[in-house]
Amino acid sequence: MNGAKIVSQALRSTRRYALRTLLMILGIVIGIASLTVLSSIGEATKRETMQRFKNMLGTFDTIMVRPGGGRSRGMPTLVNVPPTLRFEDADAVARELPEIKAVAEMQTAFDTDVKWRDHAASPVVIGVTPNWLQLRSDEVQDGAFFSRDQNIALARVAVIGTDVRAALFPDDDPLDKTLRIAGVPFQVIGLLKSRGAGPGGGSLDNLILIPVNTAARRLFNRDYLTMLIAQVKDPEQSNEATTKVVALLRERHHIRTPALDDFTVTNPAATMAQVTRAGSTLTKILTGVAAMALLIGGIVVMSLMSIGVSERWKEIGVRRSVGATRGEIVAQFMLEAVLVALMGGIAGALIGWGGMQLVTRLQKLPPVLVWQPFAAAILLSATIGLVFGIYPAWKASKLDPVQALRS
Amino acid sequence: MTETMIELENISKTYCRGESARVEALKAVSFRIAPGEFVAVRGASGSGKSTLLNILGCLDQPTSGSYHLGGEDVANYGDKELSRIRNAKIGFIFQSFNLLPRTTALENVEIPMVYRDGKVDRGKALCALERVGLAARAHHFVTELSGGEQQRVAIARSLINNPAIVLADEPTGNLDLEAGRDVMRLLEGLHEEGRTILLVTHDDAIAASACREICLRDGEMVSDRSVGSRSLTLLKGDAM
Numbered sequence: 219m220n221g222a223k224i225v226s227q228a229l230r231s232t233r234r235y236a237l238r239t240l241l242m243i244l245g246i247v248i249g250i251a252s253l254t255v256l257s258s259i260g261e262a263t264k265r266e267t268m269q270r271f272k273n274m275l276g277t278f279d280t281i282m283v284r285p286g287g288g289r290s291r292g293m294p295t296l297v298n299v300p301p302t303l304r305f306e307d308a309d310a311v312a313r314e315l316p317e318i319k320a321v322a323e324m325q326t327a328f329d330t331d332v333k334w335r336d337h338a339a340s341p342v343v344i345g346v347t348p349n350w351l352q353l354r355s356d357e358v359q360d361g362a363f364f365s366r367d368q369n370i371a372l373a374r375v376a377v378i379g380t381d382v383r384a385a386l387f388p389d390d391d392p393l394d395k396t397l398r399i400a401g402v403p404f405q406v407i408g409l410l411k412s413r414g415a416g417p418g419g420g421s422l423d424n425l426i427l428i429p430v431n432t433a434a435r436r437l438f439n440r441d442y443l444t445m446l447i448a449q450v451k452d453p454e455q456s457n458e459a460t461t462k463v464v465a466l467l468r469e470r471h472h473i474r475t476p477a478l479d480d481f482t483v484t485n486p487a488a489t490m491a492q493v494t495r496a497g498s499t500l501t502k503i504l505t506g507v508a509a510m511a512l513l514i515g516g517i518v519v520m521s522l523m524s525i526g527v528s529e530r531w532k533e534i535g536v537r538r539s540v541g542a543t544r545g546e547i548v549a550q551f552m553l554e555a556v557l558v559a560l561m562g563g564i565a566g567a568l569i570g571w572g573g574m575q576l577v578t579r580l581q582k583l584p585p586v587l588v589w590q591p592f593a594a595a596i597l598l599s600a601t602i603g604l605v606f607g608i609y610p611a612w613k614a615s616k617l618d619p620v621q622a623l624r625s
Numbered sequence: 626m627t628e629t630m631i632e633l634e635n636i637s638k639t640y641c642r643g644e645s646a647r648v649e650a651l652k653a654v655s656f657r658i659a660p661g662e663f664v665a666v667r668g669a670s671g672s673g674k675s676t677l678l679n680i681l682g683c684l685d686q687p688t689s690g691s692y693h694l695g696g697e698d699v700a701n702y703g704d705k706e707l708s709r710i711r712n713a714k715i716g717f718i719f720q721s722f723n724l725l726p727r728t729t730a731l732e733n734v735e736i737p738m739v740y741r742d743g744k745v746d747r748g749k750a751l752c753a754l755e756r757v758g759l760a761a762r763a764h765h766f767v768t769e770l771s772g773g774e775q776q777r778v779a780i781a782r783s784l785i786n787n788p789a790i791v792l793a794d795e796p797t798g799n800l801d802l803e804a805g806r807d808v809m810r811l812l813e814g815l816h817e818e819g820r821t822i823l824l825v826t827h828d829d830a831i832a833a834s835a836c837r838e839i840c841l842r843d844g845e846m847v848s849d850r851s852v853g854s855r856s857l858t859l860l861k862g863d864a865m
Contacts, residue, residue, distance in 0.1 A: 545705075
């Protein structure tokens with residue numbers, strides 16, 4: 219078949235019947251534009267949510283255990299959780315479950331007064347084990363993190379977040395300074411790298427980390443945990459590991475079958491999947507509406523192409539009489555439909571891109587450059603042209619050339 | 626004459642219209658045409674002239690009989706082979722010109738080149754237009770041309786792939802006398818180049834351009850005879 223020449227003939231036809239071409243393009247543009255806007259907003263929102271989860275958790279290969287049977291709301295702190303999750307529980311999880319690589323212990327307190335000279339702040343103070351950095355994939359920007367020995371020795375050392383540094387040490391190097399947490403002096407030994415915003419949009423940098431043993435004995439005088447974080451060896455097996463952790467803790471807490479857990483286990487990977495799923499339900503409905511618009515666009519292409527075929531009987535007859543095969547007639551009309559749909563697709567994607575820019579600005583979503591919906595839109599429009607062009611093209615090729623010429 | 630360009634044997638064509646109505650457009654027509662002949666096909670309307678021309682031009686297939694074109698048995702050819710023959714060997718000229726609307730003269734002449742190997746040769750299309758005296762109007766849309774000019778564009782289109790056979794179906798039927806004479810002069814020129822010409826016409830004057838005349842009546846061939854010289858034809862044409 220004479221491919222390139224037929225493409226050029228098809229292109230000329232789209233120009234020759236410019237009004238019809240324009241109407242078909244319009245039909246496709248509306249569907250593609252709304253589809254790209256909606257799906258790229260959906261994609262951008264999903265990525266944003268995932269990024270915030272990642273900011274908060276650092277890694278997705280951890281299981282979080284909090285005391286209390288799921289009744290407590292909000293972030294667990296020392297004042298609102300039952301004292302059921304113990305240091306010994308954390309030791310047992312680390313020791314007895316081969317699926318678990320490491321366990322971090324946490325004691326969290328919000329709104330603790332922290333002072334240095336005449337500067338004051340109320341960050342989250344978290345007592346953590348020295349393996350925190352690995353479990354959360356946090357990084358120390360300046361100085362060092364505390365060691366295992368410092369934890370055992372109940373050393374009064376602190377690693378601060380960038381927000382705390384900004385509040386307490388606006389003009390000074392925080393390292394080796396001694397700040398007071400609820401009146402107790404701690405030496406600043408490190409500065410954490412900034413993590414950005416969490417899922418709720420709040421800062422994740424307004425915190426001070428201290429050794430968990432120091433926190434338990436010297437600051438809070440509590441011997442229970444607000445959270446333990448277990449890192450699994452194989453992230454693929456995190457559901458199985460979660461089941462084992464639950465079984466072990468129930469056994470240690472002497473909970474029999476009908477009774478509910480006195481702790482809550484969260485598998486972040488699963489939670490995040492749920493959140494992104496829920497977030498995309500609305501997007502899915504809207505995408506469905508846009509897909510309907512696109513379908514109608516396809517039907518517009520089909521009907522206008524069909525009308526075109528009936529109006530162009532003579533042209534078909536002429537082309538057949540000078541040597542066009544049925545296949546070449548099919549190819550020409552299919553190509554016309556595909557080219558028109560592609561033009562509509564590209565125009566729709568461009569309009570969609572503009573709409574997307576507008577929405578991200580209005581919604582204050584970060585400008586995420588998502589190219590997949592645009593590539594998909596262009597591919598989809600070509601497919602629409604192909605699918606809805608088949609029938610008119612087939613009709614054109616079935617025409618008896620003698621009759622077509624007589625018309 | 627030993628060589629044969631066209632050989633028809635017992636060609637019949639039956640159209641079915643509905644269940645019982647069968648129209649026999651052609652009944653067992655047989656003849657041979659040698660390369661370079663100029664044949665007029667005559668007959669009243671409905672006598673099967675156009676059906677015959679369509680079969681000769683491979684636009685239509687006979688219901689029965691055999692058709693050899695330049696030695697090829699085309700009666701059983703499929704769409705691809707027939708299309709190739711139409712493209713390479715046959716030039717059509719129609720009563721109603723059959724040019725594409727909203728298209729320039731040049732683009733119309735180029736169309737047959739779309740469906741053969743090789744690229745569309747614009748220079749060649751311009752040459753063809755020059756030959757029919759329309760080089761100056763190459764970029765005009767066909768609707769801007771007179772009937773005679775349109776038919777000349779159609780002749781340029783029929784020539785572009787250098788066909789051995791030119792089939793003209795009442796080419797002057799929609800033209801005034803002057804324009805009709807131009808068209809006939811072009812056809813005679815094509816004949817002089819050695820092409821085989823088949824011309825369907827009602828018109829005695831036009832038919833007289835031919836060297837041979839085949840008459841059809843009700844789908845049957847009723848006569849096949851040689852006719853007079855061309856000079857006589859032109860005189861007759863002029864006298865009308």
